[in-house]
Amino acid sequence: MREKKVRGMKRKTQQIIKEMNANTQSFPANVSDYWHLPLPAAYDFMTSNRTPKKIKRLCIQTLLNRAEHLIRQDEYQTWLPLSDQRNIQKEWDLSVAQNMRTIGFKEVITDDDEVSYEGERWFMGELDDIK
Numbered sequence: 724m725r726e727k728k729v730r731g732m733k734r735k736t737q738q739i740i741k742e743m744n745a746n747t748q749s750f751p752a753n754v755s756d757y758w759h760l761p762l763p764a765a766y767d768f769m770t771s772n773r774t775p776k777k778i779k780r781l782c783i784q785t786l787l788n789r790a791e792h793l794i795r796q797d798e799y800q801t802w803l804p805l806s807d808q809r810n811i812q813k814e815w816d817l818s819v820a821q822n823m824r825t826i827g828f829k830e831v832i833t834d835d836d837e838v839s840y841e842g843e844r845w846f847m848g849e850l851d852d853i854k
Contacts, residue, residue, distance in 0.1 A: 729773045739764045747789040803829045824850040
C-alpha cells in the first residue's frame with residue numbers, strides 16, 4: 724500500500740532550521756552543569772518513513788553546524804591538547820576499560836577584563852577519531 728504524502732514538508736523543515744538557528748545564536752549564560760536543547764521537531768516527523776532521508780540529513784547537519792558555531796575557539800576560549808605524559812588514570816588510580824581511551828585538554832578562558840581562568844577537561848570513552 725502506498726504511503727500518503729506528508730503535507731507541508733518544506734514549511735516544517737524550514738521552521739525546524741529557523742528555530743535551530745535562533746536557539747543557538749549564542750551559548751546561554753545561565754548554564755550550570757549542562758545545557759539540553761531538544762530538537763524543535765516532532766519525534767514522529769523525524770522517525771517517519773515518509774520523511775525523506777535528505778530532510779533528516781539536513782536536520783542532523785544543521786545540528787552539527789550549530790554545535791560547531793557554539794564551541795568554536797576564539798580569543799576568549801582556547802583548548803590545548805595535554806601532553807601524552809599526563810595520564811589521569813594513573814594520577815587518580817582509575818580503572819578504565821581496555822576499549823576506552825582517555826584524552827585531556829587545557830582550557831583557557833579569558834573574560835572581557837583580560838582575566839584568564841585555566842582548567843583541564845578530560846574525556847574518556849570511544850574516542851578513536853580524536854587526536
